Amino acid sequence: MTTRSPFPAPDRLQSALDTVHRAGMPGIHAEIRDGDQVWRGASGVADLGTGRPVDPGMRHRVGSVTKTFTAAAVLRQVEEGRVRLDEPIGTYLPDLVPGDRGRQVTVRMLLDHTSGISDYLPHAFPSLKGWPVLKGLSAASLDDNRFRTFRPAELIAMGLAAPPGGAPGGPVGTYSNTNYLLLGELLEQVTGVTAEKCVTRDVIEPAGLRDTSFPAGTRVEGEHSLMYEALYGLVEPPRDYSVYDMSWVMTGAGLVSTVADLNHFFRELLAGRVVDRKSLAQMQRTGPVRALDGGRTLDYGLGLTRTEAPGGRVYWGHEGTVWGAGTTSQTSADGRRQMTLAVNLMRWNKPDASGKPQPHAIDGALAALYQLALG
Structure with a gap:
């Protein structure tokens, strides 16, 4: 049976954010809601050099939360009849995904990471070759690629050339950014923009x-x-990668988004106002x-994750990281x-x-x- 916990008092929420900051996080900001009750708070600094405080209204690189937006855009095309979920991706992108893979991997498999x-x-x-095994890694590529412009097809080719993570449609998927770059190319192909x-x-x-917005x-x-990347101690002290x-x-x-915008987006999505109810299902x-990271198994849908809080309440959403930023x-x-x-600190x-990465006080404070x- 699902239980509903009362909305936490503002001082308790602020204290929880302060604890994350004291545990070693330079800055954290959040928006927490229950119906019409809204609390926004922040703790720590946005810039370790100047001491500029973090603010709950700040814009932030939200990482893989982007995947929910991309998935919703694909479902909109499904609703309009331009895309079919169980159609092979090779039907739409024969040059990018040729041969057996193009015939075996469907649009749905890209969305739910079961493409292999x-x-x-x-x-x-x-x-970073060998990640999530940390031995032998270095941060050199992070700096080498700071101002490098990649073409999606270039990155997709790298993913397709690598040994597969599993058979298409297998019982356990493997998370892959290549899937979502392919979905971006699919959107471009069927919409012309x-x-x-x-x-x-x-x-x-x-x-x-x-x-x-996209930057x-x-x-x-x-x-x-600023967005500080530690890369499991390989960047010491952590370096700003916000640019x-x-x-x-x-x-x-x-x-790039804000905590308020993301909450609004997921309310609209789950209410059936971004995609229709059939698509949401x-x-x-x-x-x-x-x-x-190799250490977790996600309960993953089409661009959405499902989690269950201790009281039994089901939550839908996504998490994301890029260099120095987590959401x-x-x-x-x-x-x-x-x-x-x-x-504004990652890894x-x-x-x-x-x-093997070891537990840190930040982990317990965030939990x-x-x-x-969430209650």
Whole structure:
């Protein structure tokens, strides 16, 4: 039986954010809602050099939360009859995905990460080859690629050339950004406009989001935090990567948004106002998917994850990371309880002698915040 916890007192929420900051997070900001009750808060600094404080209204690189937007744009094309979920991707993109793979991998398999197509990340960032095993890695590629502009087809080719992560349609999926770059190319093929313009026109604007956009250059427009990457202790002290060419992951993790906009988006999505109810039901058909970090299995649908809070309440949403920035957005199935938070330090866990990342005080502080906010 699902239980509904009361909305936490503002001082408890602020204390939970302060605990995350004291545990080692430079800055964190969040919006937590329950129906008409809304709390926004922040703790820590946006810039370690100047001490500029973080603010809950700041824009932020939201990483793979972008995948929910891209998935919704694809479902809109399904609703309009231009795309079929169970059609092979080779029907639409025969030059990008030729041969048996093009005939076996469907649009649905790209959306739910059961395509078996590997992630291109270790090939676009060769100093990270072997991740999630940390031995022998370096941060060199992060700096080498800061101002590099990738073409989607270039990255897709890297993922297709890598050994597959599994058979198409297998019982356990493997998370892969290559899938979502292919979906971006699909959107461009069937609409005749860029994927970014399609997502903006069909998802961002109809949802009424004012502060959500794909970046036009290497910088985040508007007030934002610096974004510090530690790369499991390989970058010491952590380095700011807020200025970055995001072509390496655009329709997979390129969006910039705010915590308020993300909460609004997921309310609209779960209310059937971004895609129709039939499409939403497709998005909520989940199965197990191995996360990129290798340590978790996600309950993943079509661009949506399903989680269950200790009280039994089901939440839908997504989390995301890019270099230096992390975001988590969760909304209860009834749309009432929501939590979206953003942090400006990533991969803070340092490895032991075997190369395995070790627990950090930030982990426990974030877990306590999630439990308080989600009930």
